[in-house]
Amino acid sequence: MSHAPDDTKPSLPNPFRQGVFVFLATGTWLGLVPLAPGTVGALWGLPLAWGVGKLPELWQQIAIIVALAAVGIPLCTEAARRMGGLKDPGSIVFDEIASLPMTFFMINMDRASVVVAGFALHRLFDITKPPPARGFERFPAGLGIMADDWIAGLYSNLALRLLLWAGVM
Numbered sequence: 001m002s003h004a005p006d007d008t009k010p011s012l013p014n015p016f017r018q019g020v021f022v023f024l025a026t027g028t029w030l031g032l033v034p035l036a037p038g039t040v041g042a043l044w045g046l047p048l049a050w051g052v053g054k055l056p057e058l059w060q061q062i063a064i065i066v067a068l069a070a071v072g073i074p075l076c077t078e079a080a081r082r083m084g085g086l087k088d089p090g091s092i093v094f095d096e097i098a099s100l101p102m103t104f105f106m107i108n109m110d111r112a113s114v115v116v117a118g119f120a121l122h123r124l125f126d127i128t129k130p131p132p133a134r135g136f137e138r139f140p141a142g143l144g145i146m147a148d149d150w151i152a153g154l155y156s157n158l159a160l161r162l163l164l165w166a167g168v169m
Contacts, residue, residue, distance in 0.1 A: 041093025102153025
């Protein structure tokens with residue numbers, strides 16, 4: 001008895017052939033790892049946050065954060081479309097990468113404990129999606145992909161500031 005391949009399963013397009021949108025949105029394909037792609041892909045956000053934090057002027061830091069947020073909307077929209085039209089593919093990690101500079105906005109990243117705590121807080125808030133993050137996820141296309149991570153960035157920045165203020169770190 002021979003078994004024919006199951007042709008009823010929808011197949012996702014090969015992300016390695018999908019162009020620059022998918023390449024960037026998946027964090028240079030780092031978001032394609034099978035376990036914890038958001039956490040693995042978010043690692044790219046750490047050097048980005050460090051670089052943004054080293055800019056000499058506050059307005060420059062704000063401009064880069066706003067630009068990343070704005071660019072992420074069409075980037076993630078197009079990448080999701082090219083990846084089969086899924087609402088928020090787990091392999092798209094640009095949202096995590098771009099929101100990590102929000103976590104460390106105006107916070108010195110020169111101590112490893114601060115970097116680890118900030119990263120962990122960002123992942124916690126991104127995964128748990130406390131209000132209003134879950135509601136923001138319902139926005140259309142790339143806006144929904146990006147917006148819940150903006151809340152994670154904001155909440156993790158505030159929580160990290162609280163830990164620093166309390167002298168925990």
